[in-house]
Structure formats: structure tokens, C-alpha cells
Amino acid sequence: MDQPKFSIPLAALALGAALLALSAQAQTVPRTSSDLNLPPETLRQQKAELAKGDPQRWFAQDTTAAARLKTIHKEIAAGLQESLGACKGLPVGERPACTREAKAIYQQEMAGAKARAMSEQP
DSSP: OOOOSOOOOHHHHHHHHHHHHHHHHTTSSOOOOOGGGSOHHHHHHHHHHHHTOSOGGGTSOOOSHHHHHHHHHHHHHHHHHHHHHHHHTSOGGGHHHHHHHHHHHHHHHHHTHHHHHHHSOO
16 A cells, blocks of 8 residues: 655644644633732722822833833732632632633733833834
8 A cells, every 4th residue: 555645743742732722722811801810909909099099101102112111020920810810700610720820821911021121112
């Protein structure tokens, strides 16, 4: 019998299976943003800050890459906190996968934060 002229290496098949598994897990993190996903202490802090009026920092643009990077890091960390809060609202069996995905997204976004800060214009 003739052998096929091409073959898919086992490693490529394993990689494809892993990517499929990750894409299935990607559906576990709730995509809705809500204050209900935040810890109570964070909500109290936000209410206290907003009671003082809009912070001046909301109207000041980050003019340096370092300032943009600091803001990006803060936004990514807040996104992780919100995602983890959303995971807590899921059934117990779904929480570990949700938490893993939230942390993976956090790490991916942090890895690209410096490039993003350098590319954004003030």
C-alpha cells in the first residue's frame, strides 16, 4: 500500500486539540460588565470617591508612555477583579475554568501592555 505524501505531526495534532479546548473554555468567563461583579469593599470605595465629584485625573490625558502604561496596568487589574467577581457568580463546577481563563487573559493583556502604551498617542 502507498503511504500518504503528507502527514500531520503528532505535535501539531496535540496543539490543535489544545486550541480547541481553550476555545471551549473561552466561553466560560461571563462577558457582562456590572458593579454586581465587584467586591463590596471596592463598591464602597468607588461610591466614596464619586461622592467627591469627578476626579481631575479623568480629564487629564496621560502624556508619557510611562503614565499610559500605569493607567493600562490599572485598567487590566480592574478587569481581572471584575472577571473574578463574575466567576464567583457561576456554579461551583464552572468556577475553576472561569478563574483560569480570567487569569490567562490578565497575563496576556499585561504582556502586551508596554507595546500598547508605546503605540498610543497622547
